[in-house]
Amino acid sequence: MANFYLLEELADARAGGTVTVAGAEAKHIATVARTRVGERLLVGNGRGLVVDGVVEQVTPASVSVRALQVEQTDAASPRILLAQALAKGDRDELAIQAATELGVDGVIPWQAERSVSRWAGPKLDKGRERWATIVREAAKQSMRPWLPAVAPLATTKELAGLGARHRVLVLEPGARHPITSLTPDGRDLLLVVGPEGGVAPAELEVLEAAGAELVRLGDTVLRTSTAGPAALAVLNAALGRW
Known part of the structure; x- marks a missing residue:
């Protein structure tokens, strides 16, 4: 199962596009999870948007992910x-x-x-x-x-x-x-x-x-x-x- 990361500033995404993860999350992906190019991971913004993608470039400072699927989930109701x-x-x-x-x-x-x-x-x-x-x-x-x-x-x-x-x-x-x-x-x-x-x-x-x-x-x-x-x-x- 792919690991999940949060990128709160992610406002929109589309299949085929690229999502860039930086900061602490990028460092975790590169040095803790030891994710390699070609591996899958999920990136969400905490507001229902989740990108399922493949890693194209990875360093402790920046990780590029090509979006394979993009899904927007509605908030639960009632809360x-x-x-x-x-x-x-x-x-x-x-x-x-x-x-x-x-x-x-x-x-x-x-x-x-x-x-x-x-x-x-x-x-x-x-x-x-x-x-x-x-x-x-x-x-x-x-x-x-x-x-x-x-x-x-x-x-x-x-x-x-x-x-x-x-x-x-x-x-x-x-x-x-x-x-x-x-x-x-x-x-x-x-x-x-x-x-x-x-x-x-x-x-x-x-x-x-x-x-x-x-x-x-x-x-x-x-x-x-x-x-x-x-x-x-x-x-x-x-x-x-x-």
Whole structure:
């Protein structure tokens, strides 16, 4: 299977034309993947455009690819966003990595009341940049035509405000309804996952008051790194993505 690379500035391409990859991606193609002239690879722009081509010239600074096929994939509809609470260690990072591989359409870092990890000062930009890098690499690994966006850090109040445009689903072990009982209604979905200690009662009140639905995943309690990807798999099946 051909390796997949991202070239966000790629605006258009046609079969028979040439695509030039430069920068870090070219260096990876030449020195890490050790790609040679004549080998196939895929180049996408993260906005649905994917070029399947053959390498005609390769150096660490620049790689030329002759396009054999060009495909434009529509964005998923309805969309699924993941609001992932910041968590200690790398559990939040594991969550967004797996969620990206499973097809999430966007990621929102959430500063929950019980989040041990805190993004403040210099950590604010560094944290988001770190998440964006993880999402980008996971999208490449899973060869996704669309690159999920990483939104700015959100508060609980800001998440509640998204209920005006999204169907908000909060994962809560004690919820009455299982996520498998949901019937899609065409609205974009916002999946909210709390930190290690769960979503605080006051946060649940704010979210429910804004129209959020509490749902559970089976009868067990999953880690914050596992819950989001597990719920996403269920929603993929319900929406016919799988």
